[in-house]
Amino acid sequence: MAKVELQQVSKLYGQQQVVYDINAEIQDGEFYVLLGPSGCGKSTTLRMIAGLETISSGLVLISGQPMNHVPPSKRSISMVFQNYALYPHLTVEENILFGLQVRRIAKPECQRRLTKAVEMLGIGELLKRKPRQLSGGQRQRVALGRAIVSQHPICLMDEPLSNLDAQLRGQMRTELKKLQQDLGITMIYVTHDQVEAMTMGDRMLILKEGRVQQIGRPLDVYNRPENLFVAxxxxxxxxxxxxxxxxxxxxQWGVRLKNGIQSLFLPVDQRNIAPNTPLVLGIRPEFLERYSPDNSVSDLQCFTVSVEETELLGSETLVGFNLAGQRWRAKWMGQWQFKVGDSLEIGFRFENILLFEQSTGKLITVNERTMMKEEKLCG
Structure with a gap:
């Protein structure tokens, strides 16, 4: 069983605290993502799990055993770094087998593991090359090969795709996820790229300035962010x-946009919010709909906007406009060729909006079944 637990884990460098009281349970065989902006503490957290950084307070457990004072070599983990950490003077084969030779694994077993890893990664023709003779994607596969042959039940990855171009990153995302599933290992993956987190993770932990903001499945986090930062x-x-x-x-209690364009009245479960409390309304670009008389939808709440920018991305179009003093965007499938200054009537459904307290950023829980609105519909 390769379960990893973090209990009140914190990290200080001198007087500066960079990680605050992280609690998390990574299940056996789970693809778990540590996500957040640069400097949020995600790589430091990963390195504490690996034993490469000391833990200031709290406890790291692997398979139920405390690991705080266990050296990295005794933690049954492999790690893939951002720069791949390949030895430049060794061949691909020697790089892959280096860790096994240090552990004094028998040669026949080394060759058996090497053959299996090479077949999985499709790098058989690269075995006699040096790292300088490899592309970024090939170096990535060599680093993965080294992790595979170790046969450790836990693999830690620190932004392993950040040095690759966009097309190769997409390909490697698919390969990494399949590899993790085929091997049945527990993978803890650090990234600042929310696309990687959404497409690869079974669950994600989002950090901001060393503090946990939310833990959950990607779609749950996307659809129900716990605060404005996550949203x-x-x-x-x-x-x-x-x-x-x-x-x-x-x-009824409700939120009115400051410029008076729209009034939304949404009953809130068991909350007593003082009148005139500042709030933030949020809605994702794909939930904005274009109204036209030929495609009338009675339950849309509409507002008229002037197009300020259009981005044609091939399969979809982004339309920018100003609302309540903020730059908004709508995202629609297909190719829509609008001109700057075009007038559009755009609407949204009440079940797709989110409300946050402006002072704390926390999500306000709304009972969607009892939502009410003013009778100001499209058309």
Whole structure:
């Protein structure tokens, strides 16, 4: 069983704290992603799991055993670094087998593991080359081969695809996920790329300035971010937001956008929010819909905007406009050729909006079944 647990794990460099009280359980055979912007503490966390950084406080357990004072070589883990860490004077074969030779694994067993790894990675023709003779993708595969032959049940990866071009990154994402599933290993993967996290992870832990923001499955995090930081960090283009204030109308509480374009009244479960409390409304670009009389939808709440930019991406189009003093974007499938200054009527459904407290950034839980709105519909 290759389960990894972090209990109140923190890290200080002198007087500066960079990781705060992380609690997480990575299950056996799980692809677990540590995600966040540069400098958030994700690589430091990974290195504490590996034993390459000391733990200031808290506990790291692997398969139920405390690891705080266990050296890296005794933790039954392999690691793939951002720069691949290949020995330049050794051949591909020698690089892959180096760790096994240090552990004094018998030669027949080394060759058996090498053959299996080479077949999985398709690098048989590279065995006699030196790292300088390899492309970035080939070096990546060699580093993976070294991790495969170790047969450790846990593999740690620190932004292994960041040095590759976009097309190769997409290919390697697929290969890495399949490899992890085929080997049945527990993989802990550090990245700042939310596309990698969304497409590869079974679950993700999102960090900001060393503090955990949310843990969950990628789609759950995307659809139900726990705070505004997570909502804005996950998704491309980023979520559209507009500031508003909390108001009471009759027995209902609701948010009004500051410029008065729209009033939204959304009952909130068991919360007592003071009148005029500043809030933030959010809606993802793909949930904005274009209204036309030929395609009338009665439950859309609409507003008219002026096109400020259009990005044709082939299979989809991004349309930029201004709403409530913020730059918003709509994302639509297909090729829409709008001109700057074109007037569009755009709408959204109430079940697709998110509300956040402006002071804390926390998500406000909304009972979607009882949402109410003003009678100001499209058309």
């Amino acid at each position: 804005e960090f996950i998704g491309s283009p980023t979520i559209n937001t507009a500031s508003g204030v909390w108001e009471r109308r009759g027995n």
